[in-house]
Amino acid sequence: MRKTTVSPVKDLLLDRYAPIADGIAALFYPCAExxxxxxxxxxxxxxxxxxxxxxxxxxxxxxEVHYAARGRTIGPYEKLNWDGRRMRCVSNIxxxxxxxPAGMLCVNFNIAVFEDVRSTLDLFIKGGNLTDAPAEELFRDDWQDRINTFLHTWLRERQIGVNALTREHKREIVEALHAQGAFRGRSSANYVAAVLTMGRATVYKILKQMKEGG
Known part of the structure; x- marks a missing residue:
C-alpha cells in the first residue's frame, strides 16, 4: 500500500490563513471565491x-507561477471561468x-454579475429606439432645452462650475442668451433667474438695459 505524504505546511496554511479566506468570502458573498x-x-x-x-x-x-520575493502580490488579472464568464483575480504568496513560500491565497471575483448590470444600464442610457433628433414639431420651441445647452456649453468652454459663477459671469450669460434669442419663450427670464440663482428683477433689469442700448 502506497503511503500518502502530508505537506509539512498544510497545518500552518489552514491555521493561519483559512480564517482570512473565510472573512473575505463572507464579505463579498456570493461573488468571491x-x-x-x-x-x-x-x-x-x-x-x-x-x-x-x-x-x-x-x-x-x-x-508556471514564480514566487521570488517575500510579500509578492500577483494581479489583479482576469481569467475565464468554466462557464465562460470573466473573473477578476488577485493572488498573494x-x-x-x-x-x-508555502502557499498562495487567491481571490477570484465574479465580475460577470456587474457586467450584466452594466449591459442593462447601457441599454437604457443609449436608448436604442431614440430617433436621430427630437420630434421637431413637438420641441420646436423648447427654449428650456436651448438655454440648458447654451449654459453648459458656456460653462464647459470656460471650465467654470455653475456654483462658482460671479455676478459678472451671470450678467455675461444673460447678455449672451439675449443675443441668442433665448428670452422669447414665456417665463424664460424666470427660468434663467432660477438656474443662475439671480433675482428675477435683476434679470429683467439687465434685459431692459440691453433693449435701451445701455
Missing part, C-alpha cells in the same frame, strides 16, 4: 464559496516561519 494553494505539494488546501468547480486536495496547476 477564495482558494488557498499549498505550494509544497501543489494541491488545493482550502476552498471557500466554490465558483470554479475546484476540489480540496485537487491539483493547483501553479507550476504566503510564507512559512522561515520566510519560504
Amino acid at each position: 477564495v482558494v488557498i494553494h499549498d505550494l509544497r505539494d501543489q494541491t488545493i488546501a482550502y476552498l471557500v464559496n466554490n465558483l470554479s468547480k475546484l476540489e480540496v486536495g485537487g491539483p493547483s496547476v501553479l507550476d 504566503l510564507f512559512d516561519d522561515e520566510g519560504k
